Amino acid sequence: MTGFQLTDDSRGQVVVTRFDCRTIRNVLRVLALHRRVKPEVRRKAHGYLGGTTVVAWRRRSVLSISLWRDLSSMYQMGQVDRHILAARVPAQLNITTSCGVYAYSGEWKHLMFRTPETGAPEPLHASVGGPAASTGRKPPS
Numbered sequence: 001m002t003g004f005q006l007t008d009d010s011r012g013q014v015v016v017t018r019f020d021c022r023t024i025r026n027v028l029r030v031l032a033l034h035r036r037v038k039p040e041v042r043r044k045a046h047g048y049l050g051g052t053t054v055v056a057w058r059r060r061s062v063l064s065i066s067l068w069r070d071l072s073s074m075y076q077m078g079q080v081d082r083h084i085l086a087a088r089v090p091a092q093l094n095i096t097t098s099c100g101v102y103a104y105s106g107e108w109k110h111l112m113f114r115t116p117e118t119g120a121p122e123p124l125h126a127s128v129g130g131p132a133a134s135t136g137r138k139p140p141s
Contacts (some may be wrong), residue, residue, distance in 0.1 A: 009071035012124025047073015
């Protein structure tokens, strides 16, 4: 791939993918795909912090929201075979998709009210207490 370069960004990332499904059956298919793919993503993509889906039943659309430690960890999705295969399904079912990647922009008080930065750790990065602090998982005993 000439001219292609991976982007590096150490800020936490939020990925939102929208699936406009047209039928309830396709909404259910998208949800089933996510349920099958998620465990493999957890195992293979080490920067994956978690995710959820939001369903707008009347609009027949699904939002998939995932949290990532940094941008480079998102590239690990290329190692998740189930995700690679699942990514082809929406087009086969005539499901329209769109996706956006959103990076951490700063502390909310500073952004909204222009208060001084307090130096609080970014919420998608580990803080005092190690990796469990960022994932919500309890450390092994």
